[in-house]
């Protein structure tokens with residue numbers, strides 16, 4: 315388990331008097347195992363370890379404070395090393411930016427991602443979140459493929475007393491454009507486009523997303539990613555980001571016990587902020603992102 | 615890409631990278647590479663192609679390991695299959711595809727809409743029933759899943775159907791009450807039909823990382839998981855975690871999902887899977 319890896323690193327170092335090239339390498343081996351088991355992507359792990367090593371060996375002796383005689387107290391190498399790992403991870407996760415940019419009179423959010431990650435449910439959650447901030451969201455049923463996808467969004471809209479825009483026989487780019495144009499007369503000030511799940515390597519469907527973007531110029535494009543995702547996080551995030559320029563991402567299903575290393579990978583690749591965390595199936599289970607929770611989860 | 619190179623430390627590192635990025639996981643990757651290293655030491659592998667072949671052979675060995683024979687869907691009498699898994703894995707869609715496959719084999723199929731919780735879950739399965747022109751038994755929203763699936767089995771008995779496919783709501787394996795609900799459904803199916811469910815298949819998303827191991831363990835504690843359906847292999851994820859899963863839990867992969875349409879389901883081939891890992 316992850317905590318086992320970090321415990322081993324700490325145990326190994328607690329017998330040492332200071333951090334050296336040799337014992338740092340050994341501790342890093344344990345951390346590498348821990349991060350891989352936490353689903354952090356292979357090349358992201360490499361980069362992380364290189365930076366930790368640099369800080370571990372480059373840092374002057376860490377100082378914990380002064381003792382009664384005013385003498386500086388030195389932090390032990392084990393605690394120092396763990397702290398560097400934790401700080402580096404937190405730094406990678408941040409800076410925190412949970413803002414949603416909304417133009418006037420109608421702001422827009424486009425939800426994208428692989429199949430089954432939680433886009434439709436999160437669309438409902440974002441609508442609930444925005445309603446609490448006195449916005450009037452319009453949910454746009456832009457998934458015209460999945461059986462009963464439109465029905466699913468209508469049910470969520472009903473639960474929230476929120477309007478749902480849908481139109482038969484209209485392709486998603488045109489549908490989203492019309493929804494955006496009609497939002498004001500429908501007394502709504504934010505449109506949220508729920509798109510169909512798709513593979514990042516599906517050219518036709520990725521071009522559909524590009525077309526929706528061209529037609530609607532959304533204020534926010536959020537990548538919705540499953541917290542239990544493995545190594546594929548980097549490939550997927552890279553493709554979505556290169557095609558669409560992701561503004562931020564949302565990690566879902568964090569109410570499970572997945573380590574969530576994919577979050578680190580996606581952040582590293584896109585450089586964009588983690589906006590929200592999905593913490594359950596109900597529409598009130600959306601939290602604004604905070605780095606400390608996710609960092610300690612990945613480190614165990 | 616590796617063909618024609620001489621064997622050196624770099625080759626093992628390259629193979630390790632392939633394993634890691636395919637979600638094989640550190641421990642299983644180590645076990646696989648150790649087996650190859652010992653063959654190397656014994657001088658059994660003369661070039662890179664042989665090293666890669668040896669690695670594939672180890673993988674096939676593990677995946678073909680589960681000593682279960684074919685799935686228990688043939689023979690006399692009604693067969694009941696319970697489909698379980700975490701949220702969004704592809705359960706409902708896989709049931710739609712499996713129905714198509716079973717009908718192609720001359721079987722009659724009935725669907726049990728056991729997800730009475732999620733928005734439009736029943737409507738979604740209804741569309742798959744329509745596409746397959748097969749009967750479906752559903753309940754009111756919020757109805758007890760066990761009673762809906764009990765009704766599905768009794769309907770199948772009276773209609774002389776060959777196979778009942780029971781859909782259940784997605785659930786995270788960490789939710790104790792939801793896992794208990796699953797155990798209850800399992801018990802109730804056994805009451806509806808002797809020996810039911812004959813198969814309990816865990817649907818796993820190929821994009822999931824090491825958490826798949828936890829999923830398999832926890833679901834197996836709630837219900838006797840007898841097989842895995844590995845979905846979304848048409849994407850870039852390799853699903854390598856099933857290797858360690860098979861090694862540890864002895865559960866066979868029965869089918870793979872390779873798309874969102876009716877015919878996008880294939881029987882699992884260990885050799886095909888090992889090839890795709892290095893493809």
Ligand SMILES: Nc1nc2c(ncn2[C@@H]2O[C@H](COP(=O)(O)OP(=O)(O)OP(=O)(O)O)[C@@H](O)[C@H]2O)c(=O)[nH]1
Nearest residue numbers: 429430431432433434435511567592593594701702
């Ligand atoms: N436990 C948990 N389940 C979630 C969360 N978010 C979504 N889900 C569930 O995940 C499953 C998939 O959610 P959807 O909203 O249908 O996913 P989607 O991305 O719209 O799926 P496609 O449109 O098919 O790509 C459903 O069972 C949801 O209830 C979460 O944060 N926690």
Ligand SMILES: Nc1nc2c(ncn2[C@@H]2O[C@H](COP(=O)(O)OP(=O)(O)OP(=O)(O)O)[C@@H](O)[C@H]2O)c(=O)[nH]1
Nearest residue numbers: 429430701702703704705706707784846871872873
């Ligand atoms: N590309 C691809 N998509 C798949 C595959 N199997 C399922 N999907 C898609 O994954 C998404 C989720 O599928 P569902 O069948 O709703 O998953 P589920 O497990 O029933 O979800 P819940 O009931 O909400 O837990 C849908 O968009 C499906 O079309 C597959 O093999 N390949």
Ligand SMILES: [Mg+2]
Nearest residue numbers: 433434457463
């Ligand atoms: Mg959806």
Ligand SMILES: [Mg+2]
Nearest residue numbers: 705706729784
């Ligand atoms: Mg389902």
